[in-house]
Structures are given as C-alpha cells and as structure tokens.
Amino acid sequence: MARVDPAVAAARTAVRAALSGLGPDDLVLVACSGGADSLALAAAVAFEARRVGRSVRSRGHAVRAGAVIVDHGLQAGSADVAARAAAQCRALGLDPVLVRRPDRPDGPDSAGPEAAARAMRYGGFEETAAETGARRVLLGHTLDDQAEQVLLGLARGAGARSLAGMPRERGIFARPFLGLRRAQTEAVCAASGLDFWTDPTNLLPTTGPDGGPAGPGGGPDRPGGFTPLRSQVRGRVLPVLEATLGPGVAEALARTADQARDDADLLDSLAADLLARAGTAAQDPAAPDGPAGQGDAAEQDGAAPEPGERALDVGVLAAAHPALRRRALRLAALAAGCRPTDTTTRHVDALDAFVVSWSGQGPAGLPGGARARRACGRLFLRAAPTGTSDGWTGVRPPTTTQE
Incomplete structure (x- = not known):
C-alpha cells in the first residue's frame, strides 16, 4: 500500500x-x-x-x-x-x-x-x-491565519471576543x-x-521609496504603496515573536483563540440576556427611572424614542456586574450597526458612562454614524445608517469578529 x-x-x-x-x-x-x-x-x-x-x-x-x-x-x-x-x-x-x-x-x-x-x-x-x-x-484558513487574527484583535484592544479569532463553524461556513x-x-x-x-498582497515589499529596504506600510513595488496590515503581521511581527520567544508562538496564539472563544460565547450569551431584559424594562411605563432617580429630572426632554432609536433601561444595566454590563453595551452597539472591528473600548466607555457616571453629558457618536444619548433613566441608541434596527430583544451573541 x-x-x-x-x-x-x-x-x-x-x-x-x-x-x-x-x-x-x-x-x-x-x-x-x-x-x-x-x-x-x-x-x-x-x-x-x-x-x-x-x-x-x-x-x-x-x-x-x-x-x-x-x-x-x-x-x-x-x-x-x-x-x-x-x-x-x-x-x-x-x-x-x-x-x-x-x-x-x-x-x-x-x-x-x-x-x-x-x-x-x-x-x-x-x-x-x-x-x-x-x-x-x-x-x-489555517492555524497561521488564526494566530495573525488573534494578534490583530489584541492590538485593537476590543476584548475577549476579538481574541477568540475565527470560529471553526459559523452558519454555512466551516x-x-x-x-x-x-x-x-x-x-x-x-x-x-x-x-x-x-497573492502579492500577502508578501512584504522589498524596496522603499529611496530604493533601499522597505519600511512599515509598503514600498513602490506594492500597488499604491499599500501593504495590508495582516501581511505585515505575517511577515514582520510573527517572525520577531518566534525569534524572541522561541518556536510555538503561532500554536500558542491559536490555543488562546480556542480558550477565549469558549469564555466569550458564555459571556456573550449572558450579556444578550441582560440586554433583552434592559430593553423590555425600558418599555415599561411604570418602571423607575434608574439609579440616578431624582437626578434624572433634567432629562425629561427627549424621553421618548426618536425614529430609529431603541431604548435600554439604565437601572437594569447598572445593577449588573461591570464586565457583563460593558459586554452588553458592546452588543447593543453592534446591533445598532457598528462594525465589530471599529467598536473599541473608547466607545464602550462612553456608553458605560451614560449608565454609571451620568452628569448630563450630551450624545455620544459611535462607529458608522450610530449615536447614543440618555434621557429619563433610559439609554437610547440610534442605528447606524448602514445598520438595521430590529429591536434589542432579538440580539444574540456574535460568533465572529473578522474572518
């Protein structure tokens, strides 16, 4: 044989x-x-x-x-x-x-x-x-692709979900x-x-503008002088890590993705449930105005949702563990049409401030043209022009970041 x-x-x-x-x-x-x-x-x-x-x-x-x-x-x-x-x-x-x-x-x-x-x-x-x-x-996609994806997620600082890399299965894809x-x-x-x-875009350019070695970002032998970030991670970052830390870096990063995905799946499921409860409570006219209580008297103007907005109850969100609340707020931003790769810690911080450190701040901009504001104990998110606003109770955890 x-x-x-x-x-x-x-x-x-x-x-x-x-x-x-x-x-x-x-x-x-x-x-x-x-x-x-x-x-x-x-x-x-x-x-x-x-x-x-x-x-x-x-x-x-x-x-x-x-x-x-x-x-x-x-x-x-x-x-x-x-x-x-x-x-x-x-x-x-x-x-x-x-x-x-x-x-x-x-x-x-x-x-x-x-x-x-x-x-x-x-x-x-x-x-x-x-x-x-x-x-x-x-x-x-291979283990090398997964290692590169984890490094890119780490650089974005977008949390455990971005470290989870690419899923082995999602819908019809495997x-x-x-x-x-x-x-x-x-x-x-x-x-x-x-x-x-x-693919030539997977290769690093070999010359720079002065004819010498190419620097970060590409050289004239790359069309438009552009080198994709993933190619730079592949050609520059991973080799340095392997040379410094020893062999097995790519395998370790891929294992990290598997472990992070299990954790992220569970936390996203819990966060989606919290988001659903906050959305339901925001529709209850008898619900209290959240932890700020009497301080929300100045919020009475604009208390009703505007076209394209969905409301979340601040009290329900504030009572949750910070890690779960912040994850729920990120899911809310994604459901409003914000791209996962563009939604950073800075955006989640702005949403969290509406919940736990309210001081009358004005609306906050989110990726893709989405916006958030607070009024009358409720957090309102307006969908991005490219997104859909199907109602927060239907939000489920994402299963991927960028594939």
Whole structure:
C-alpha cells in the first residue's frame, strides 16, 4: 500500500470531520482562491467526499463536492488566476465549479479595501450557496491565519471576543484547516501536483521609496504603496515573536483563540440576556427611572424614542456586574450597526458612562454614524445608517469578529 504524505493525511483527516454531518448527495462547496490553502482543501475534499462516514462498520456514502471562486477584479490578471483555480478544481473532480465576479460598490468604502474585498468575497460565497443549495461552504484558513487574527484583535484592544479569532463553524461556513500550518497546505499541493498562486498582497515589499529596504506600510513595488496590515503581521511581527520567544508562538496564539472563544460565547450569551431584559424594562411605563432617580429630572426632554432609536433601561444595566454590563453595551452597539472591528473600548466607555457616571453629558457618536444619548433613566441608541434596527430583544451573541 502506497504511503500517504503526512501533510496529505492531516488535511484529509481534518476534512473528514468537517464532512461527517452531511448526508448522501448533499452539496459542499470549497471557497477557492487558487492559493495553497484553498487548493489543498479542494484536493482533500475531492478525496473525502466519496467516503463520508466510512468506518470498519460502514462503507460510507458520497456527497457532492464543488467549488466557488470569487474574482474581486482588484488586481491585474485576476481573471486568469480565477480561471486557473477553476481548472485545477475541475481536474480534481469537483463539480460544479463556479466563478463569481461580484459588482464593486459605488463610491469609497469607509471600512477600507481589505474589509470591502472581504464583504464581496463572503457575499459571493453566500449567494452561490443559496443558488446551488449547498449545505456547507469550506474555507481554507489555517492555524497561521488564526494566530495573525488573534494578534490583530489584541492590538485593537476590543476584548475577549476579538481574541477568540475565527470560529471553526459559523452558519454555512466551516474551517477544517484551523489546526494545520500553512507549510502543510503547501506540502499538500506539492504532493498533489497542484500549482498554487501566491497573492502579492500577502508578501512584504522589498524596496522603499529611496530604493533601499522597505519600511512599515509598503514600498513602490506594492500597488499604491499599500501593504495590508495582516501581511505585515505575517511577515514582520510573527517572525520577531518566534525569534524572541522561541518556536510555538503561532500554536500558542491559536490555543488562546480556542480558550477565549469558549469564555466569550458564555459571556456573550449572558450579556444578550441582560440586554433583552434592559430593553423590555425600558418599555415599561411604570418602571423607575434608574439609579440616578431624582437626578434624572433634567432629562425629561427627549424621553421618548426618536425614529430609529431603541431604548435600554439604565437601572437594569447598572445593577449588573461591570464586565457583563460593558459586554452588553458592546452588543447593543453592534446591533445598532457598528462594525465589530471599529467598536473599541473608547466607545464602550462612553456608553458605560451614560449608565454609571451620568452628569448630563450630551450624545455620544459611535462607529458608522450610530449615536447614543440618555434621557429619563433610559439609554437610547440610534442605528447606524448602514445598520438595521430590529429591536434589542432579538440580539444574540456574535460568533465572529473578522474572518
């Protein structure tokens, strides 16, 4: 019996677990960019899709396996890269293999090019899954990606949820390779005869404006002189940490993400319940005006919600543990349409001050154009223009930050 390459075996084992819940003839799609991670995932899925649930007692069953490639059109030659990725997926036996070229939004994107590309990519995946009836979309993120995500979350100072990194599963999406290193996916491609593409934005520029070594942020050999922050973490920060602290930093960061996610899931669930209670109490006309009591007499003007606002009872929030209250306030901001990556400790501090250190301060601005104010023992949040205001009792914990 031919010996299977260790990296190939590890990739197949990871995919086997991700496919285990699928039934006969269910469709799974690989989100493929043509890079090493997603091509290795495509190869493992093509192999394992024929034998889902196979064991010593069962012959298993087949599921349908296809691929979706989203061409952002943001780089020269992107159509050729997409076509090459599609051809290799078809050669592996995946079917259907679909290339999507979503329309770019008009006007500038305030979230930046990375967030805009990500939104286009995930929108393309979700639309394709809906069109084809796919039960699951598999993403090729690796342990290295997870370590980078944790470092970015730590730098933002956005709390335990941001340290939780990317979830292994969220809705239709799953990430089988979060336990594999990037070097392993490259080894899978080499063993499988796959020619992977390296995104130039994942590489650091080699020259600076004066022709010398490039400094932080990129050089002239990067289009527009722009180097994505994640690429700088990958090429500069992690190597320094490994050299200073020794090997195993990426693995330790990934373990931190797993531990933080369990904690964050529990705390977010409790915070969502607190938020729901505060929203319900704010609708009760007989409820007291919160801990400020008589001091709220000056708040009578503007006590009714304005269009697009939702109210939270200050008394319910103030009675909660500070850690839980602050987490609930952050969830309230997210429900009002604030981006998770933009909602920082500074914004949560401003909301918390309305609850526990009220001194008549005026409205506070929040990311995306959302706003908060206090009146008559209630905290009012106005939804961001890009957000939705569906009512606070329906707010549930987020399961991801930035993927």
